[in-house]
Amino acid sequence: MNIPHDMGAWRVAAAGVPSVYIHNYRMLGAELKGWELVNVAEMADSPGAVEHVYLWARKGFEGKALLRVSISEFSDVGSALLGLQGVLANSMNPEVPPAPKALVPAAGVAFAARAGATKGAPKGARGTKADLHAAWLQLGNLTLRIDSVGDDPADVAPLVKLLATRFTKPPTSAALAGAQASEIKPGARARAAVAGEAAPLIENLAKHTQRGSWVQVLAPLGELRREGDAVVYAGPAAGRRAAHGFVIGPY
Amino acid sequence: MSGLSASTITSTLAAHGTDAATQALIVQFLNNVGSAAALAGTEHQAGPVFDDPTSGSGVQARGYDIGLTVAQRIVTQRANLGGFSSLAQLAHIKGFGADKFNDLIYSFTRVVHELTAIEFNWNNATSSNDSMNLRRSFAASAPSPSWLKGASVNAADSIALYSIADTWGRPLAIRVALRADGLSAAFVRATGGGTLGPMAEQLVSFDAAGASGWQTFALPAPTFHAAGVGRHDIEWRWQWRARSTDAWRDLRATRHRIYVTLAAPTLPWVQAAGSTSLPWADALDIACVWAAGATTRDAAAALVTQRYNGCGVVAYDTVSGATFYGWGSYNLTQMINRLNGGPGLGAKVNCTDSANTVSTLANLLGCDLWQSRMQSGFALNPMIAIGFNTWAVPFNGSFSYHEVAWKGGCTQFDNVFDGCLKVDGDANPTSAPHTPLLATNLLFGDCATMNYRLRLCPPGPGGCGACVPAPATTRQRRALI
Numbered sequence: 001m002n003i004p005h006d007m008g009a010w011r012v013a014a015a016g017v018p019s020v021y022i023h024n025y026r027m028l029g030a031e032l033k034g035w036e037l038v039n040v041a042e043m044a045d046s047p048g049a050v051e052h053v054y055l056w057a058r059k060g061f062e063g064k065a066l067l068r069v070s071i072s073e074f075s076d077v078g079s080a081l082l083g084l085q086g087v088l089a090n091s092m093n094p095e096v097p098p099a100p101k102a103l104v105p106a107a108g109v110a111f112a113a114r115a116g117a118t119k120g121a122p123k124g125a126r127g128t129k130a131d132l133h134a135a136w137l138q139l140g141n142l143t144l145r146i147d148s149v150g151d152d153p154a155d156v157a158p159l160v161k162l163l164a165t166r167f168t169k170p171p172t173s174a175a176l177a178g179a180q181a182s183e184i185k186p187g188a189r190a191r192a193a194v195a196g197e198a199a200p201l202i203e204n205l206a207k208h209t210q211r212g213s214w215v216q217v218l219a220p221l222g223e224l225r226r227e228g229d230a231v232v233y234a235g236p237a238a239g240r241r242a243a244h245g246f247v248i249g250p251y
Numbered sequence: 252m253s254g255l256s257a258s259t260i261t262s263t264l265a266a267h268g269t270d271a272a273t274q275a276l277i278v279q280f281l282n283n284v285g286s287a288a289a290l291a292g293t294e295h296q297a298g299p300v301f302d303d304p305t306s307g308s309g310v311q312a313r314g315y316d317i318g319l320t321v322a323q324r325i326v327t328q329r330a331n332l333g334g335f336s337s338l339a340q341l342a343h344i345k346g347f348g349a350d351k352f353n354d355l356i357y358s359f360t361r362v363v364h365e366l367t368a369i370e371f372n373w374n375n376a377t378s379s380n381d382s383m384n385l386r387r388s389f390a391a392s393a394p395s396p397s398w399l400k401g402a403s404v405n406a407a408d409s410i411a412l413y414s415i416a417d418t419w420g421r422p423l424a425i426r427v428a429l430r431a432d433g434l435s436a437a438f439v440r441a442t443g444g445g446t447l448g449p450m451a452e453q454l455v456s457f458d459a460a461g462a463s464g465w466q467t468f469a470l471p472a473p474t475f476h477a478a479g480v481g482r483h484d485i486e487w488r489w490q491w492r493a494r495s496t497d498a499w500r501d502l503r504a505t506r507h508r509i510y511v512t513l514a515a516p517t518l519p520w521v522q523a524a525g526s527t528s529l530p531w532a533d534a535l536d537i538a539c540v541w542a543a544g545a546t547t548r549d550a551a552a553a554l555v556t557q558r559y560n561g562c563g564v565v566a567y568d569t570v571s572g573a574t575f576y577g578w579g580s581y582n583l584t585q586m587i588n589r590l591n592g593g594p595g596l597g598a599k600v601n602c603t604d605s606a607n608t609v610s611t612l613a614n615l616l617g618c619d620l621w622q623s624r625m626q627s628g629f630a631l632n633p634m635i636a637i638g639f640n641t642w643a644v645p646f647n648g649s650f651s652y653h654e655v656a657w658k659g660g661c662t663q664f665d666n667v668f669d670g671c672l673k674v675d676g677d678a679n680p681t682s683a684p685h686t687p688l689l690a691t692n693l694l695f696g697d698c699a700t701m702n703y704r705l706r707l708c709p710p711g712p713g714g715c716g717a718c719v720p721a722p723a724t725t726r727q728r729r730a731l732i
Contacts, residue, residue, distance in 0.1 A: 039585075039588070039593070039594045039595070039596070041582060041584070041585050043577055043579075043580075043582060043732070044577070044579050044730075045577055045578055045580070046579060053596055055594050055596060055597055057594065066594070066598065068596055068599075086578065086579075090573070090578040090601075090603055091571045091572050091573040091574065091601070091651065092571075092601050092602060092645070092650045092652060092653065093570070093572040093573075093645070094646065094649055094650065094651035095647065096571050113570050113571045114570065115570045134573065147568075147570070147573060147597070148570065148599075149568070149575060149596070149597025149598055150598055151566070151598055
């Protein structure tokens with residue numbers, strides 16, 4: 001009954017998916033149709049992380065169906081994996097199983113669990129055998145944790161997929177053409193970097209998020225991490241060609 | 252009778268030497284008094300307008316000051332004018348003659364007219380003779396001073412915290428600031444006071460501007476020491492008189508919320524001024540009510556454990572047994588929100604959440620509990636998890652760890668308080684029938700004697716043998732947010 005947190009294996013798994021770096025993402029209340037954002041709180045479970053918890057209540061269910069969404073932003077993938085390890089180490093169930101790969105293909109490491117069938121739950125709220133009631137995953141520099149925390153079990157999978165898509169897909173061309181998103185041009189040092197050299201891809205993160213926007217950096221290969229107020233990229237090609245950064249929102 | 256003329260009012264004020272400040276006090280009184288009945292007072296008792304014994308034929312004890320009929324006319328005049336701006340506007344009120352106007356001037360010329368502030372916690376460095384340092388919540392500091400004219404209305408607006416152990420047998424006092432008009436000194440007292448008791452009269456001096464500065468008032472007869480843990484809403488009725496032979500005149504009532512703990516709160520709570528870990532009133536509102544009447548630490552911790560386990564707003568997370576209210580620190584703010592009927596961080600909890608809640612609220616009352624774990628990966632007996640009423644063995648029969656509120660060194664020789672689950676309290680916890688037992692001050696024990704450990708886990712190396720206290724790596728008191 002060992003807790004499945006072989007960090008070496010986790011690092012290998014995390015290195016096998018495209019790199020994602022997310023900074024300053026916040027849920028604002030319109031993300032989940034049919035649900036209402038009823039509480040937001042800051043947590044302090046992992047050193048160095050910025051962790052926000054969002055509590056969503058399904059409309060019309062009088063607070064009985066609740067989803068707790070925890071989004072922890074770390075400086076790099078390794079720290080995010082440690083954050084995920086912390087979630088597991090503080091759970092009493094010794095056998096939380098790995099998540100189905102189809103849940104979040106872009107996740108490095110993911111776990112998911114479901115409750116047994118619940119009798120007496122209102123029609124529509126009762127979980128089905130396909131439902132998941134907890135999903136914990138590392139995605140780039142984030143640790144995401146979505147749990148059903150109401151009296152009636154709620155499927156967390158749709159929200160997990162929604163967030164994973166939001167974090168791993170670049171803004172649409174329509175969003176880029178409008179005012180909702182813009183691409184961040186890499187700095188001169190990144191443009192001049194040679195393959196494998198770590199260079200600041202996006203500098204002055206604070207400036208990009210002044211208006212509540214969030215920053216998304218995507219790279220098919222290589223490593224993204226935070227150093228000071230910059231996102232540093234080390235990849236097989238120069239940042240301009242291999243990684244793309246966007247300022248999105250706020251939304 | 253058509254009342255006084257405006258010129259008579261003006262000349263009367265001049266004859267009395269009534270200064271602008273006193274006139275303003277009278278105007279303020281007339282504008283603020285709620286009704287004619289309040290202006291007239293309860294006849295035949297004195298106040299709020301007093302009969303001037305040097306003028307007219309009135310007798311104070313008979314209430315020949317402003318009566319209800321004239322008071323109603325004054326209130327009507329006020330309404331017609333949209334409020335008084337000068338005393339000359341009292342002209343031509345039927346029945347309001349020279350005698351009653353003299354009474355009005357007399358009542359406000361030599362008077363203690365304001366209770367400005369009350370401070371329960373006047374010494375931040377100690378809590379032996381005054382209230383302890385506290386906060387309203389994690390996010391909000393406590394009001395300072397504790398009570399302030401115009402800001403404090405309800406009892407919960409003015410809060411104070413006393414430790415039984417720290418104040419037992421010691422003189423207690425509060426500090427009070429007052430204002431007077433035309434008096435260099437007056438006797439002041441407070442009646443009522445509930446568990447803090449009344450305050451004996453004492454002579455208060457006023458400076459030329461009418462301010463008393465902070466005056467120390469002893470609390471000669473508090474009763475909270477014998478009553479144990481508690482939360483008490485009290486009211487003092489403040490009175491004054493110019494001479495020791497005068498009748499007492501009401502100044503005003505003040506309301507306060509008094510929290511009483513067994514001893515000074517222990518970690519994670521601190522007394523360092525400015526810390527966010529000063530005792531929070533919103534946590535005291537729960538802990539002092541849950542453990543009301545407890546006179547020992549064990550009794551207080553047991554009551555907190557019982558009330559948390561039976562609170563009805565949280566339930567065990569049977570999906571993963573995950574921690575929801577924090578393991579790096581404890582989000583007590585959100586747990587309080589949940590316990591008070593808000594959403595908090597949801598309805599699910601685990602043992603860490605429960606150990607955090609029990610130990611933190613118990614320690615707020617002066618208990619000395621820790622959060623500590625037993626581990627790793629051990630088989631379980633049937634149990635009733637918090638929020639459930641059926642016996643079950645979670646997670647295919649085992650916990651990866653379990654955490655409780657624990658005394659002392661958190662070893663097998665120390666007692667536990669487990670708000671998360673009920674174990675079987677009968678002679679054979681491994682099988683039905685079961686007798687629910689909430690562990691409150693139950694010895695953790697070994698694998699030879701029936702204590703908490705053998706009630707939680709079955710005998711054998713995979714059960715009791717694997718359920719080992721781990722104080723070296725897990726004993727802690729989490730910081731609060």
